[in-house]
Amino acid sequence: MKRLIQRGLMFGNLIRVDSPALVERYNRALERLIGKRTGLDDFHIDISGYSYEIGEELGDHLYLNPNGVNRQFIILTTEQRKAPLLNAQFSTSRGILKQFIEDNEAKLFALTAQDAVAGELDNSVFQVTTPDRLFDIRKITVIADTTHSHVANARKLADRIERFQTEPDAWFDDVLIAEMIELARETGDVTRNPIDLDRPSYTQDNFWTAHFGGIYVFRDAEHPAAITARPRSEVGEMPVATFDLSQRNRIASFLEQNKLVEPIIKARGVDGAAILRQKMDFILVDAATTQGLPVAGFDPRSLHRLAQTMGAKLPEEFLKLNELVRWALNGGKWPRIASDSPAYFYTLRARPDHPDRDLINQLLAELAPLDVRQLFICHKPAFYAAYMGWPEAKKDYVADFLQHDYMANKAGAREALFGGRETAVKDSPRPPGDDIIALVGPWGAVRR
Known part of the structure; x- marks a missing residue:
């Protein structure tokens, strides 16, 4: 650390x-x-x-x-x-x-x-x-x-x-x-x-808590649910539909039914292709360092050569995101990515106008943990826990990237990635007569 x-x-x-x-x-x-x-x-x-x-x-x-x-x-x-x-x-x-x-x-x-x-x-x-x-x-x-x-x-x-x-x-x-x-x-x-x-x-209708290994509670959504990091079988009875992070199809369905997310590649006012290319770099560095492959450098040219060298060893997340980038730049047939694909949640972001935007992006960061920038911004406890298990080469790359790319312009990076300003907490409505203090799938059908 x-x-x-x-x-x-x-x-x-x-x-x-x-x-x-x-x-x-x-x-x-x-x-x-x-x-x-x-x-x-x-x-x-x-x-x-x-x-x-x-x-x-x-x-x-x-x-x-x-x-x-x-x-x-x-x-x-x-x-x-x-x-x-x-x-x-x-x-x-x-x-x-x-x-x-x-x-x-x-x-x-x-x-x-x-x-x-x-x-x-x-x-x-x-x-x-x-x-x-x-x-x-x-x-x-x-x-x-x-x-x-x-x-x-x-x-x-x-x-x-x-x-x-x-x-x-x-x-x-x-x-x-x-x-x-x-x-x-x-x-x-x-x-x-x-x-x-x-x-x-x-x-506090919708929130994340560190209790019980981590639970997301979406209580005031049109279709309420709770999402837990622990296996669903360990959580017990809950008053709303509950599933764990491994149940990706159900989470995708929940996000789509409640209109909580949008595809990055189609988001207004952002360079979706550039964002996805950066995610591909993170995925590439993780795959290479995990496999113990030498990384000559982390500049775009070096990473491009590394991807060519890895060839068949490139992970599915990288290949699927590359299809989306290729479509954004050259057109052609729309690349369908199903919700059970490991690349699926890398393609999404929370709707910028949603009051729980930050909470939704935190959930997406857990579902797409190789995007180290989003993990660091949206879910620091998960970032620090993951960091301790990374190879030294990846630790160096991520620390240098965050220092020079994100820390240099935090507000600009957040705006480009997620849109809008930091979301405000929700005031409780003032009770009548209280004169003191108010107590107060974007990629097609989701497989089930």
């Missing part, structure tokens, strides 16, 4: 915490959340405040995520919104945290100037003991306050002010006035400088 870290492909964009004041604020928040402190003088945190170094120190990398269900967080700076989420158990967690920070940036900036903000992504489910319990998770509510309870005290003070202004005998209530004075010492003038934090809620 060292070459990935050196190239900024692992543990990149983390926030360094190295000042005594920030370390102390972090420790106060950590003690409030889990009753522990760190003895480290400097460390790095992700968007949630999780630190790999502290996880090693405590011997618990779920120290801010007990049971992997209700993610706790510590915010020291609003700059954390740019950081990744490490050790994610749900695909929606980073999007929720990022949106919460962005929506409350001014308030958080003021609060974190003197204290840490600690909180939780509360979903009312405290433990997921069986896969079907995942369907009990529907809404995520963000609850947060400083370690000195500035937000809670501000709400109390606002309530006391309301009583003072509306109750007829409040001017003579010495206890009420004393409470207001004491609270104001902590919060300041909340009428001029409100410091209340919203408690937004977000729906």
Whole structure:
């Protein structure tokens, strides 16, 4: 993993915490959340405040995520919104945290100037003991306050002010006035400088979870389903149709019936042939390095010679994608690729306008794992797990490619590959009367 870290492909964009004041604020928040402190003088945190170094120190990398269900967080700076989420158990967690920070940036900036903000992504489910319990998770509510309870005290003070202004005998209530004075010492003038934090809620209808080896839940699709990395027989009873990653025909049918994907070669505004050619390079390098064949270089000319040398040893994925590229460049008979072909899912991408575009592309990355660029972008845990088993030559090639091709223009690469901007999390609709916080086959018929 060292070459990935050196190239900024692992543990990149983390926030360094190295000042005594920030370390102390972090420790106060950590003690409030889990009753522990760190003895480290400097460390790095992700968007949630999780630190790999502290996880090693405590011997618990779920120290801010007990049971992997209700993610706790510590915010020291609003700059954390740019950081990744490490050790994610749900695909929606980073999007929720990022949106919460962005929506409350001014308030958080003021609060974190003197204290840490600690909180939780509360979903009312405290433990997921069986896969079907995942369907009990529907809404995520963000609850947060400083370690000195500035937000809670501000709400109390606002309530006391309301009583003072509306109750007829409040001017003579010495206890009420004393409470207001004491609270104001902590919060300041909340009428001029409100410091209340919203408690937004977000729906979690469709998501991926790392629980039980990895499960995709598509609950609000027209034809709901769950897709599991473990064999279907090991998952047990589920409230929707469920199949595993080996059941490729059923997955293809699900994607087609719900209109979730489109063929890359026919996508508007992209060079589909160029994208498929790059996938072919990834497949070629994997085949060559796995077979122990010497690779003279990774430039287009060297890879072309390598493909000629391999001849009959070229994998089916490479040959099928080459048929599509040849059709795109020269026309002729449309190359039909059935869903049971190992090349099938390499030819697809999520519909750019779909609200679950990123989740669908993550699923496709698992189904087409030799496309290392998409695997890295869409499913980093799967990428890192696969990377550890690759030959050294492939590790070098992939690390260099991602550093020079993807990292140089991440936004441009995402736009070209997947279309559109990063998808936003879905707000939960505001309940009526709630005046505080809303709790809130493209290639022909699919073989069955």
